[in-house]
Amino acid sequence: MSDATQSTPAPKRSALQALEIDTRLLGMVGAFIVVCLVFNVLTDGRFLTPRNIFNLTIQTVSVAIMATGMVFIIVTRHIDLACGALLATCSAIMAMTQTAYLPQLVGLPLGHPAIPWIAIAVGMSAGALIGAFQGWMVGYLAIPAFIVTLGGLLIWRNVGWYLTNGQTIGPLDPTFMQFGGINGTLGTTWSWIIGILAVVAAIWALFSARRNKIAHDFPVKPMWAELVNAGIIATAVLGFIAILNSYEIPRGRLRRLFEARGETLPDDFTAAYGLPISVLLLIAIAIGMTVIAKKTRLGRYIFATGGNPDAAELSGVNTRLLTVKVFALMGALCAISAVVASARLTNHSNDIGTLDELRVIAAAVIGGTALSGGIGTIHGAILGALIMQSLQSGMAMVGVDAPLQNIVVGTVLVVAVLVDIIYRKRLGAK
Amino acid sequence: MATPLVDLKDISISFGGVRAVDNVSINLMPGEVVGLLGHNGAGKSTLIKILSGAYQKDSGEIWIDGEKAEINSPRDARRYNIETIYQTLALADNLDAASNLFLGRELTTAFGFVDEAKMESETKKIMARLNPNFKKLGEPVSALSGGQRQSVAIARAVYFNAKILIMDEPTAALGVHETQMVADLIKELKAQGLGIFLISHDTREMLDLCDRVSVMKNGALVGTERVEDVTEDDILSMIILGKNPKEAA
Numbered sequence A: 001m002s003d004a005t006q007s008t009p010a011p012k013r014s015a016l017q018a019l020e021i022d023t024r025l026l027g028m029v030g031a032f033i034v035v036c037l038v039f040n041v042l043t044d045g046r047f048l049t050p051r052n053i054f055n056l057t058i059q060t061v062s063v064a065i066m067a068t069g070m071v072f073i074i075v076t077r078h079i080d081l082a083c084g085a086l087l088a089t090c091s092a093i094m095a096m097t098q099t100a101y102l103p104q105l106v107g108l109p110l111g112h113p114a115i116p117w118i119a120i121a122v123g124m125s126a127g128a129l130i131g132a133f134q135g136w137m138v139g140y141l142a143i144p145a146f147i148v149t150l151g152g153l154l155i156w157r158n159v160g161w162y163l164t165n166g167q168t169i170g171p172l173d174p175t176f177m178q179f180g181g182i183n184g185t186l187g188t189t190w191s192w193i194i195g196i197l198a199v200v201a202a203i204w205a206l207f208s209a210r211r212n213k214i215a216h217d218f219p220v221k222p223m224w225a226e227l228v229n230a231g232i233i234a235t236a237v238l239g240f241i242a243i244l245n246s247y248e249i250p251r252g253r254l255r256r257l258f259e260a261r262g263e264t265l266p267d268d269f270t271a272a273y274g275l276p277i278s279v280l281l282l283i284a285i286a287i288g289m290t291v292i293a294k295k296t297r298l299g300r301y302i303f304a305t306g307g308n309p310d311a312a313e314l315s316g317v318n319t320r321l322l323t324v325k326v327f328a329l330m331g332a333l334c335a336i337s338a339v340v341a342s343a344r345l346t347n348h349s350n351d352i353g354t355l356d357e358l359r360v361i362a363a364a365v366i367g368g369t370a371l372s373g374g375i376g377t378i379h380g381a382i383l384g385a386l387i388m389q390s391l392q393s394g395m396a397m398v399g400v401d402a403p404l405q406n407i408v409v410g411t412v413l414v415v416a417v418l419v420d421i422i423y424r425k426r427l428g429a430k
Numbered sequence B: 001m002a003t004p005l006v007d008l009k010d011i012s013i014s015f016g017g018v019r020a021v022d023n024v025s026i027n028l029m030p031g032e033v034v035g036l037l038g039h040n041g042a043g044k045s046t047l048i049k050i051l052s053g054a055y056q057k058d059s060g061e062i063w064i065d066g067e068k069a070e071i072n073s074p075r076d077a078r079r080y081n082i083e084t085i086y087q088t089l090a091l092a093d094n095l096d097a098a099s100n101l102f103l104g105r106e107l108t109t110a111f112g113f114v115d116e117a118k119m120e121s122e123t124k125k126i127m128a129r130l131n132p133n134f135k136k137l138g139e140p141v142s143a144l145s146g147g148q149r150q151s152v153a154i155a156r157a158v159y160f161n162a163k164i165l166i167m168d169e170p171t172a173a174l175g176v177h178e179t180q181m182v183a184d185l186i187k188e189l190k191a192q193g194l195g196i197f198l199i200s201h202d203t204r205e206m207l208d209l210c211d212r213v214s215v216m217k218n219g220a221l222v223g224t225e226r227v228e229d230v231t232e233d234d235i236l237s238m239i240i241l242g243k244n245p246k247e248a249a
Ligand SMILES: Nc1ncnc2c1ncn2[C@@H]1O[C@H](COP(=O)(O)OP(=O)(O)OP(=O)(O)O)[C@@H](O)[C@H]1O
Pocket: B015, B018, B020, B038, B039, B040, B041, B042, B043, B044, B045, B046, B047, B087
């Protein structure tokens, strides 16, 4: 078992190795760029307009939020087929809370500032509780997650139906609707501020990690590589903000906004949407989930349990309770997705989130989450969701028939997993 | 007589119809190495898994330091400072050596986040003692050789100031040099006053390292002898025939 071969560090490191960029991530970003460019050509440049990019991002948010939770579920070797249905139940609960329960039972008048927040809190509690219950059945009663959530798929969609008697509930509270996308954006100035803050934070994180490594005598990347990484991050973040800031609010809509305030629209006035609050929410969740995955014990236990459940149990991890926590987290995320989805549609309808479970699983899997457990990243899942959404909207813009769209998406899912398997074999990992 | 560190009394466990451990009693004194020998499937691993909390006994009692102990999970065993190197190693293949070493007991920063750098440098230190050639600190343990994996499992058991150490075939995959290092480690830990249960099929190694050896056959205890009172042949006949030649004599 001598490691003589390993004892000399590899002398030549390619530029890519020095940057320590995950090649798998690079491949996905590459695939995403190719998809965008191809559709841009096919649509005569309509795909990569600020307007379409804006729409693409707000359409991705709901699935992407749930996909971050699905990563943890799949990493621990489970599956959640109920997330779309749970989204519907949470959406129904929140819609009823803000339009019926609070005004009629508690007596808060419609439009009261506390209403949206109470509704969201109720929805998230319900989601977490239902998730925890499903997790308890999986962890403590040892019913396979596939069965528990297959049952849940039927149960929660129809619990949602009973809560609303099958009716569409709307319009929702105006503040609540700001989480939907187009109805809640930060405008140019705040978008820039957030973008710059994000860049500063990212660079600070990069260099504090470097300092920490040096303090413990670990090898670090060459300085130029660190700077290139920082440059890539800054360009990506600020470029994204610039694109969103160049999508101008149509004049008709501006006129209505001004009239609502009793003013008239000046002739030379323009304003852009900027960063949607829903996208900001997704970014915050992505950061939070990544911190959980990488920096907390909970995250460690999730990945250890996925890698080897017996080893985790023998090392003192309470894997049953862990299952409950992971499903509860997923439930809470379903509720947040329900906020975004129903706010985007401005109402709750019965079929909200239908088939989302499949999109969410596909996003996580395209994003590199291994169904055999133990492997997966949050940013990968979000990128997976973005790729799926781009494919779908791109094909719709090109005018591909709906049945063919689904055939393509299905094929992409299978091929993506095949490519992943081949890639991992090459790497020698599992 | 001093109180034993561990006293296993009349332990039994069955899997379905198989009585894997049948009324076995053994004990362990501080600073003592007790070897467990026996054919494949004799019940050695099962017995020590009861002590480490991986299995729950059907009957019998576990006494630690003169007090009756309730060990129903690996977490309970850790509370009694029992550390175990499992025959199957019990590593999470997708995680690196440091993550495995500290699994369940991560070092954290003041903010409650896991302190990756600290854990890695601690791992580096302890691995240097066990296996100086070990360099693959950042890679998932699935990329390690059998012996390297074993070194990680050993490091995990000895890092956390155990009082009772269980080693189930710790040197099965190790090279000559690494086996010697583990033997030295066992002697060092013994000198520090730890009690060690050691399982191995290498009779000569056992006679060298252990103070007493217990032989099991088909789940039952054949006998326990001080090493200075028996020859290698005596032990072999205990393992194969299931009879204690000294008692027969
Ligand atoms: N989880 C289990 N379920 C069913 N039977 C088991 C289980 N664990 C062990 N056994 C049985 O119990 C008996 C004792 O097994 P054990 O692993 O303790 O043997 P061992 O003495 O450690 O053998 P070896 O030298 O091969 O490691 C065997 O017959 C085995 O098949």
